[in-house]
Amino acid sequence: MNQTQLEALNSIEATLFGEFRIAAPSGEIIELTDRRASLLLAILCIEPGHSMDREALARLLWADRFLPQAKASLRQCLLKLQRKLMEHGIDALVVSRAEVSVNPDSLRCDLSGLEAAIAAAETDHVVGELLSIGNRPLLQGVSLNPSFDEWLTDRRVHVDARLRSGLSEAIRSAAKPAAERLTEAARARFPSYRAFNRITHQATIALLPFQQIDAVGGNFFLADGIVDELSTRLAGVGGIALAGRSSVAAVAAQGDTLPQMAQTLGVSHLIEGEVRRREQEIEIRIALINGQTGTEIWSDRLNGSIEHFFDGRKIIGTNVIAAICSALCLTVTPAPSRKMTRDRDAYALYLQGRAMIQRIGGADVSAKGIELYEQALEIDPEFAECWTALADAHIMTAATTPSLERIEHSTKAAECAKRALVLDPTQGQAFSILGIHEWTQFRPADALEMAFEAYARDPNDADVCSRLGSCLLYLGKAREALPYVEAAVDRDPVYARNYAMLASTWLSLGEYEKACAAGERMSSLGAPAIWLPLAQMAKGDFEQAVQSHYGLRVHLGTTIMRPPGMPPMDDAARDAYFQIAAQGLYSGEETARTAYCQMIDGLHAAMPDPYDTSIALPAIWMGHSELAMKIYSECIHPANLYGLMSLWIDIDPINRTIRHPGFIEFAERIGMVEAWERFGWPDLIPRDPRTA
Structure with missing residues (x-):
């Protein structure tokens, strides 16, 4: 008899999904008449091998008693539980003066079995377990006291978050047929897996x-x-x-x-x-x-x-x-607890940092916000939400300030987001930040997977909806992106950047009047509406488009799009540059387009950041295919990333890039083809042209 068989003879067989049950190796159900003994064992089975503090267990299970009485009750409960298990030849509990755990070698249960199968990429086993478990909650029908009920709600959320993360990784790693089977099986437990779920709010x-x-x-x-x-x-x-x-x-x-x-x-x-x-x-x-x-x-x-x-x-x-x-005539549904801090100073620094970052006032303000977050984390390194906030601050610094360290900021953001998820796997925002970083590593398939994970955890967050919608837009999937973009606008209706994304979505769908309305709304909110002249050009109003873009020169030439490492322009130089840009982009005259293409070729060769948005975006909008594909083949960073959503506007000259003979090779080089093979081809390329 080998070691595995010996362990099986002395193992508990536990069912955690649905009604909690335990069985002896023989298959005989072990009846635990003491309710708290049953709950104690269930708690330990959720994370076998993880020791729990005896005092914490006492407070959780006997919340209505003084601590000395609760600890005495726990001691008696443990003795009863050990005797009951030993009657069946099972020595599973590991008990010390301070902690209690279940020996993982003495436990077989549906949860740990499913997680092990996911980690081992055993597709058939995973599919069978998911279909068997279905949507039954962890420890169904269990309630004891408010403290225990809150703990259980939190555990359910965390367990499902772990399962989703494991499934996502398994799907990313699997071949297409297995990935499709896993995705379908995942919906047995998570019905909205990778699907927009518009929630009706009262x-x-x-x-x-x-x-x-x-x-x-x-x-x-x-x-x-x-x-x-x-x-x-x-x-x-x-x-x-x-x-x-x-x-x-x-x-x-x-x-x-x-x-x-x-x-x-x-x-x-x-x-x-x-x-x-x-x-x-x-x-x-x-x-x-x-x-x-x-x-x-x-x-x-x-x-x-x-x-x-x-x-x-x-x-x-x-x-x-x-x-x-x-x-409001609503029924309360308990929210999972979050990994906040109990330290006053850390919390105050976190709030100050968040207030600073929200100003979006330039590199100095962002740097100060990051410094405040870092000070908070020095005090309390277990502060999960502060790690997520710090990750977001790094991403926003890379995307919205004239930084020459955009990839470095993105890398730091990913490190912080991963730390947040270790502490609290329910952090949807952290997943969306990881998705942005995946684009900088030329892994858009993984980026979209992360964006879907973020939405699964926090579908009500406007930023999460926005980032999922934008990720779909970058891949040319405007029809699929629209509901997420609209949800972001509905939730954050006075946030101008959401209207930029909405305008780009309508442009990709050929709805030019709606794109104009979104651009005008962006302008009314005081933001530089760079998509408005694009929509006007799409409608054929070239003269108005030229005037609209030239009218944005103060915004675009000084603060919003000033390239990193470059001094601000004086008024005369700025006006001359934007006159050439407006004509090149929107006049419809090929000679003006050619002149502006030559100008940005020169800027690409001379600027400290040759991949800056001020070069990448006009390259796409003018259909300067060679330069656009060169830029994005060499460097995608959070500032130029949003330019990719404009690739899919099917008007001349923008569509010259996707019609370029080398476009599919370019798309494969930056990882887009892999994403399309996994999630479906874009609206304008409904099937793989290489196999047509």
Whole structure:
């Protein structure tokens, strides 16, 4: 008899999905009459080999008792459980004075078996297990006390996140037939796997910035912290959609009335409030407002100590969320807990860093935001959301500032996002950041996989929707991208960048009037609407397109598109350059196009970043195929990446690139063909032309 057979003779057979059951090696069901003993064993079976602190277990299972009593009850429970298992010849528990675990060699269960099969790429086994498990939750029908129920909700989310991650990796690595089988089987557990799932919300809410009235002083961003906690908890309630933070901040700064703000943001309700901080106490006022009338429909005042707030954010707890949901006639669905910090200084630095990054005020502001995040993580390196925020700050620095270190920032972003996911695998934003970095490594198939993973974890996040939509656009899949782009716009209706993506989507679909409307909306929000003249040209209005682009010269020639390493232009040079650019891009005159192509050829040879957007984007828009394909074959970084969505606008001269004889070879070189083979070919190339 070999070692594996010996281990099997002394192993528990556990079923974790659905009703929890354990069986002896003989197949006999082991009945555990002590409910807490059963729950204790179930807890340990979820992560065999992982030791759990005895005190934490005691608090979890006997939350209604004083700690000494709870610890004594745990001790008695462990003795009973060990005796019961030994009756069947099973010695599975590993017990010390401080910790308890299950020996992984003494356990066979559906969860660990499925994860092992996924890791070993055993397609048949994985498919069979997924179809067998279906959508049954972990430890179905189990409830004990609020602390345990919250813990179990969190575990369910984390386990499903682990399974999705493992499945995604298995699908990426598998040959096409096996990948298709795995994808179909994944939908047995995750019905919306890689599919847009438009959620019908009963209430749309804008959470306004809270006023902080501080009698203590100092940089203590408590009001921001309260809004942050409220936002996270409400986002986990089924039936509620929150307006994007970028749009809310922009509208709140305008000083409109409450109904005006609600109308601009497209929400049914608003939440406003204030925080008063005294030496040893905080007082919070929260009010739910009817967006149409501006009248208050619910309010409350909460008091607590600073310690109370930082100990799990208890002051914004279940009662507050339940009261808001009750006022909205919604049923509360518990949100998984997130890996926040309990350190005041780390949290304050995190909030300051986020406020700094949201200003999008240039390289100096971004660098300061990154510095604040890094200081927070020095204090608490387990702060998962701060790791995600730091990753996003690096990506935004690479994408929106004149940096010569864009790939380096992208690499740092990926490292931070991976760290966040180790600490908390539910971080959808972290997956979307990893997706951007995959493009810089010429792995768009993996990038799209990451974008889908991000959406699966956080479908209500506007940035997550936006990044998935943009990834599909880069690959020429505008029809598939549209619902994600529209969802991002719906959630963040005053964020100009979403309208740039919407305009590009409509252009790719040949809906030029809608593209113009999106460009005009971008302009009305005070952003340089570079897609508006493109849409005007598509409609045949060349003169207006030239005028519109030239009118953007102050924005584009100074702050938005100033290439890294290049000084700002003086007014005369700027005006002359943009006159040539506007004519070359939008006049429809081939001589003007040729002159501008020659100019950007010279810039490509001379500029410190030869792959900058100020070269890459006009190369695509003018159909300067050789230069466009050269740039993107050599370097894709977060700043020039969004230019790829314009490849798929089927008007002359833009479409000259995708019609170039070397385009498919170029697409294969940068990884696009691999993505198309896995996820489907683009709208304008419905099948592989090499096999036609």
